[in-house]
Amino acid sequence: MKFLVLNGVNLNLTGKRERGVYGSETLDSINRELEADCQKAGHEVEFFQSNLEGELCTKLQEADGKYDGIVLNAGAFTHYSYAIRDAIAAISVPVVEVHMSNVYKREEFRHKSVLTEVCKGEILGFGKNSYLLALRSFTL
Numbered sequence: 001m002k003f004l005v006l007n008g009v010n011l012n013l014t015g016k017r018e019r020g021v022y023g024s025e026t027l028d029s030i031n032r033e034l035e036a037d038c039q040k041a042g043h044e045v046e047f048f049q050s051n052l053e054g055e056l057c058t059k060l061q062e063a064d065g066k067y068d069g070i071v072l073n074a075g076a077f078t079h080y081s082y083a084i085r086d087a088i089a090a091i092s093v094p095v096v097e098v099h100m101s102n103v104y105k106r107e108e109f110r111h112k113s114v115l116t117e118v119c120k121g122e123i124l125g126f127g128k129n130s131y132l133l134a135l136r137s138f139t140l
């Protein structure tokens with residue numbers, strides 16, 4: 001199977017920003033671990049990060065027929081991007097929403113996701129392992 005791990009706004013700063021919330025490992029290092037886990041299981045995985053909403057929408061639009069599943073941490077876009085929501089709804093590839101932090105323990109604006117309704121499921125609060133669990137969920 002082939003998967004896409006898609007990260008949105010500010011996730012490129014993982015390991016540098018708010019380490020108490022997101023940990024001290026960089027996104028690149030997390031991605032290498034995910035790649036190793038997929039390879040061990042005989043799966044392929046690609047990675048893409050952007051701070052631009054439209055670029056994430058384009059990546060989603062192009063996903064049909066290319067990937068068997070997408071793991072998406074849209075960052076703050078999660079809470080207000082109807083454009084990303086519509087892009088997920090427009091494709092048939094299943095998308096699992098992830099968050100490293102437990103957003104329900106945080107500010108109230110983070111309690112609302114406009115994406116969950118159009119996603120296959122949601123995994124949050126397990127740090128970098130949220131991504132790992134989401135990837136593995138596709139092969140359960």
Ligand code: DQA
Binds near residue numbers: 011099102
């Ligand atoms: C996040 C949670 C979001 O509220 C926040 O804006 C992020 C990261 C997480 O992984 O916990 O940038 O998606």
